[in-house]
Amino acid sequence: MSLDWTIIGPALTIVGLLLLSAFFSGSETSLTATSRARMLQLERDKDPAAARVNILISDGEGLLGSILLGNNLVNILASMIAGQLFETLLGGNSVVWATLVMTVLVLVFAEVMPKTYALSNPERFALAVSRPILIVVRVFAPLVGAVQFVVRNVLRLFGANVDGPVLSSHDELRGAIALHHEEGGVVKDDRDMLGGVLDLRDLTVDDIMVHRKSIVMIDADKPSEAIVTEALHSPHTRLPIYKGDTENIIGILHVRDIARALHEADGNASVIDIDALRRDAWFVPETTEVLDQLNAFREKREHFALVVDEYGALMGLVTLEDILEEIVGAIEDEHDVAVEGIQPDGDGVWLVDGDLPIRDLNRALDWELPDEEAVTIAGLVIHEAQTIPERGQVFGFHGARFEVVERRRNQITKLRVSVSPDDVVVNGS
Known part of the structure; x- marks a missing residue:
């Protein structure tokens, strides 16, 4: 066939x-x-x-x-x-x-x-x-x-842009990290650290600085004994020193320099020349990118800088530790004052300090609250409410519920937060 x-x-x-x-x-x-x-x-x-x-x-x-x-x-x-x-x-x-x-x-x-x-x-x-x-x-x-x-x-x-990449290399890295986290290949802590490194370029020092109201300062007009005692009992190693007005920063005192001078004076603090110990203060603009500030810290071999606005007014301070904490999370040692920014208050409910940075809350609870218009949780609530809330008022936005628990003058100091299915502002009593 x-x-x-x-x-x-x-x-x-x-x-x-x-x-x-x-x-x-x-x-x-x-x-x-x-x-x-x-x-x-x-x-x-x-x-x-x-x-x-x-x-x-x-x-x-x-x-x-x-x-x-x-x-x-x-x-x-x-x-x-x-x-x-x-x-x-x-x-x-x-x-x-x-x-x-x-x-x-x-x-x-x-x-x-x-x-x-x-x-x-x-x-x-x-x-x-x-x-x-x-x-x-x-x-x-x-x-x-x-x-x-x-x-x-x-x-x-037809007006289509066909030149250049659609995503930047940073966006691609963020997407890859998020994808591997969802698939279980990257644990949350590692995802937060990798994301923190990428975020350094998107942040400015005013996003991570310690606000001026929280800065521990020393009055230069006090007697030497009082200054030494105050510095040695402080949880911080570097302290701004001012003369007359807190805006008039004349330098920085380092606890190590004070301890050395106290040793050389055989423990007699009254003979220590404070002016000879103070170092020059380093002022940086609040618009400085965090990554640039990190590089500046490395180049100058400094760990501490004061943040000022465009008019030269003191806004806060930023340290090398503040930048590192954006990557690895909170760093505490035996001399830190423990501040509980987030405390559990029932199933799915937390008590949060008003000055807690939004980024810290997002990292701790794995939320995605926006931080473009405000730095702190209190600032976010005020921005969304368009007013300074009273104690007991309740607000819902961005998928979360915020209840004002404590308020001092015009400052929200404590809130109760939880996940909310509603995204509507509710003014409660």
């Missing part, structure tokens, strides 16, 4: 074209899903396949254009041959049957199956296809370049 090559030949050609289509589909998925960081590491380890993958994904537009061009060519050719084959076999109904059969074959064997495998094994698949795909990209480069020229100019006619 002789073989009918008028049927077998086209059928084998269709199978071969479907395999090529599957190759292109799987390559597209694997090369777009593979980890670029992993490929860079493999390239540093002298893996030539990884080097080819990095060349391919560095020009994502050219890669995608070449793969789509090759995929469409083989799919169209397979469909044409299938149409002729079915016309030979069935006659008049060939177009309908050829369309149905090729749709199923392309969908299952040339799209879903290879892409599913490529998603499950992106790195292995990408490394395996890197050489042939690189050849395809180079062969199709002139034609793909022409297609890209046409596409870009058509998109520009």
